[in-house]
Amino acid sequence: MFGILLLFAHSSTWACSCVGEMSVKKALKKNDIVFIGKVISMEKITITQNLSGTETNINHYFYRFTFTIEKRYKGKVKTSAIEITTGVGSGDCGYKFEIGKSYVVYANKRKRYFNEGPKVKTFLYTDVCERTTVKVAEEKNEIEKYRKFLFVK
Numbered sequence: 399m400f401g402i403l404l405l406f407a408h409s410s411t412w413a414c415s416c417v418g419e420m421s422v423k424k425a426l427k428k429n430d431i432v433f434i435g436k437v438i439s440m441e442k443i444t445i446t447q448n449l450s451g452t453e454t455n456i457n458h459y460f461y462r463f464t465f466t467i468e469k470r471y472k473g474k475v476k477t478s479a480i481e482i483t484t485g486v487g488s489g490d491c492g493y494k495f496e497i498g499k500s501y502v503v504y505a506n507k508r509k510r511y512f513n514e515g516p517k518v519k520t521f522l523y524t525d526v527c528e529r530t531t532v533k534v535a536e537e538k539n540e541i542e543k544y545r546k547f548l549f550v551k
Contacts, residue, residue, distance in 0.1 A: 414489050414490060414491035414525075414526065414527075416491070416526060416527035419529070420527075420528065420529055422529065422537075422540045422541060422543070422544055423544050425504050425528065425529040426471070426472060426541070426544055428504075428506075429472065429473075429504040429505060429506055429528065430472075430473055430505065430506045430507045430522070431470075431472055431473030431475070431480075431503075431504075431505050431506075431507075431522060432470075432471040432472040432473065432502070432503070432504050432505075432541070433465075433467050433468075433469060433470045433471060433472075433473070433475070433480070433502070433503055434467070434468045434469040434471075434500060434501070434502050434503075434534055434538065435465030435466060435467045435468055435480065435500065435501060435503055436465060436466050436468060436498070436499065436500045436501075437463050437464070437465055437495050437496060437497050437498065437499055437500075437501070438464050438465065438466055438479070438497065439463070439464040439497065440461055440462070440463050440464075440495070440497060441461070441462045441463075441464075442459060442460070442461055442462075442486070443459070443460050443461070443462055443483075444457050444458070444459055445457070445458050445459075445460060445511045445512075446458075447511075447512055447515060450514070458490075458511070458512075459485075459486045460483050460484065460485055460486065460492070460511070461483070461484055461485075461486055461492065461495070462481050462482070462483050462521075463481065463482050463483075463484070463495050464479055464480070464481050465479065465480050465481075465482060465501075465503065466478060466479050467479065467480055468500060469538075471541055480522065481521070481522065482495075482503055482505050482522050482523070482524055483508075483521050483522065483523045483524075484523065484524055484525055485525060490525075491525035491526050491527055492525060492526070493524055493525055493526050493528075493530050499532055500532075500534050501530060501531060501532050501534065502529070502530065502531050502533075502534055502537040502538065502541070503524055503530050504524060504528040504529045504530050505522040505523060505524040505528070505530075506522065506523055506524070506528075507520050507521070507522060507523075508520065508521055508522075508523045
């Protein structure tokens, strides 16, 4: 019985739901970094989460993708490559990037992998609920309409 409850609790915390598509204007304001980049590598990472009040640990998986930056619209980046973390999909809202393809990425800084989890070194995260897209030309045209919201220096 406990195992069934544990499985239910685990799956309900990872259900993905997005409410409508975010506008470019809102996404530019909301996200910490926006750029066009090409995926050059991928690493699967494991994060262990302790279930509060128990001795039970659950492993969660994420992907960390490395991008070369082709054009930066918002956010400070000191290198020509950047790492973006996302879920693996299947209910966790992870974005399915492909090595060798270019994307417009909208990402935010995070200090936790989970809402109630421990703080970690700041990382950049995106998922399917953001405007991240493989439709680079179309998105680039939309972004250019909102240049006044961009903070590139």
